Amino acid sequence: MAAEPTTPTPILRRGYFTDGIAxxxxxxxxxxxxxxxxxxxxxxxxxxxxxxxxxxxxxxxxxxxxxxxxxxxxxxxxxxxxxxxxxxxxxxxxxxxxxxxxxxxxxxxxxxxxxxxxxxxxxxxxxxxxxxxxxxxxxxxxxxxxxxxxxxxxxxxxxxxxxxxxxxxxxxxxxxxxxxxxxxxxxxxxxxxxxxxxxxxxxxxxxxxxxxxxxxxxxxxxxxxxxxxxxxxxxxxxxxxHYWTINPGQTAIQPQLSPADPVDTLRATLNMTDENGVRRSGSITEKRSSIDRRGPSASIDKRRLNDSAV
The missing domain is CATH 1.20.1080.10 (Glycerol uptake facilitator protein.)
Structure with a gap:
């Protein structure tokens, strides 16, 4: 059975060198x-x-x-x-x-x-x-x-x-x-x-x-x-x-990737322990995670926010 003809690569295509040099x-x-x-x-x-x-x-x-x-x-x-x-x-x-x-x-x-x-x-x-x-x-x-x-x-x-x-x-x-x-x-x-x-x-x-x-x-x-x-x-x-993995999202424009409200962060930190010194749940991290679980449309893939497409 004869081999199928292969498609010429761009560099071998007729007129490539002429068009390229022009x-x-x-x-x-x-x-x-x-x-x-x-x-x-x-x-x-x-x-x-x-x-x-x-x-x-x-x-x-x-x-x-x-x-x-x-x-x-x-x-x-x-x-x-x-x-x-x-x-x-x-x-x-x-x-x-x-x-x-x-x-x-x-x-x-x-x-x-x-x-x-x-x-x-x-x-x-x-x-x-x-x-x-x-x-x-x-x-x-x-x-x-x-x-x-x-x-x-x-x-x-x-x-x-x-x-x-x-x-x-x-x-x-x-x-x-x-x-x-x-x-x-x-x-x-x-x-x-x-x-x-x-x-x-x-x-x-x-x-x-x-x-x-x-x-x-x-x-x-x-x-x-x-x-x-x-x-x-x-x-x-x-x-x-891979410099873009060191500090990802530096060129992002989505507000969701901004730091949390410092006041909310402070409140969450203070509310992590009760009057007896027992650690409570409900930290700011958990609250932000619950926001991310609203659905695929609400979450942001940080890998798309890299400074390079590589």
Whole structure:
């Protein structure tokens, strides 16, 4: 008896590679525009803040807010289109955890570096002041310190992307808000020490426009690269040990899962013993259990409230 023909797998289906690559090129093209938008807004704010009156601390707050808000806005605009990555180190992390495929990863990295160059060139062409947006290590900071600072702040950004955007839960639509705030916090820490690139494309764009004026540019490739690996390692650890089981229901919206009324809890505790010190029944736990026995519609399966669908 002849064997029945098998259905071809999707990867062998006619036109798969053509359609897949076409989609990747389209996504990368839009990622180019998203990255250019982010870099133009962020570096434009840094350029404007550098000529404003105020103390150095005030200027650094201005720069940090400019980069954080620029990422927040740009990522929210492009979040449903390309994912709003704008960062080769984020692309690396998403490829390592399997969110994007190798071809899209390569095309995204090219688009992000090119978009950073375009955004940086726009800022230089549109502003009359001396170009003041390159990142470099100041005096007193060694190259090894710069690498590790960039590694840790990039790892924080990577973890924010993975936990807020890659992991699907009720707060996922608001992921750009948390990711932008993470970039802002990283700048508050590292602006004084490394310039807080947290993104190889952000360092690469201005360096290309100005002809690589600093010899420590490699720091902004190695540090964020290691940060991607560290962020993925932490995420992998959390995922492997089922982080959502440690404190389940954190993203639940059902009022029934809220804590009991403290007054009722206190009363139940006081009523557990009578005047002779004999323990009584009828604790708050039993009362809540009786509510849960009203029927299947009244009970809530906490397993459905996990932060992950895995």
């Amino acid at each position: 989609g990747d090129i389209k996504a990368a093209s839009l990622e180019f525009f998203g990255t250019a938008t982010f870099i133009m807004l962020g570096l434009g704010g840094i350029q404007a803040g550098s000529i404003s009156d105020g103390s150095l601390v005030e200027k650094r707050m201005y720069w940090a807010a400019s980069m954080g808000l620029s990422l927040l806005v740009s990522a929210w605009l492009f979040y449903r289109i390309t994912g709003g990555l704008f960062n080769p180190n984020v692309s690396l992390a998403l490829w390592l955890v399997g969110v994007i495929k190798p071809v899209r990863f390569v095309l995204y990295c090219i688009a992000q570096l090119a978009g950073a160059i375009a955004g940086s060139a726009l800022v230089r062409a549109l502003t009359p002041e001396p170009y003041n947006v390159n990142v470099s290590l100041p005096d007193g900071i060694s190259k090894s310190q710069g690498v590790f600072i960039e590694m840790f702040i990039t790892a924080a950004l990577i973890l924010a992307v993975l936990m807020l955007a890659a992991e699907k839960h009720e707060a996922t639509p608001f992921a750009p808000l948390g990711i932008g705030l993470t970039l802002f916090a990283g700048h508050l820490f590292a602006l004084a020490y490394t310039g807080a690139a947290m993104n190889t494309a952000r360092a690469f764009g201005p360096a290309v426009v100005t002809g690589f004026p600093k010899s420590d540019h490699w720091v902004y490739w190695l540090g964020p690269f290691l940060g991607s690996l560290l962020g993925v390692a932490v995420y992998t650890f959390l995922k492997h040990y």
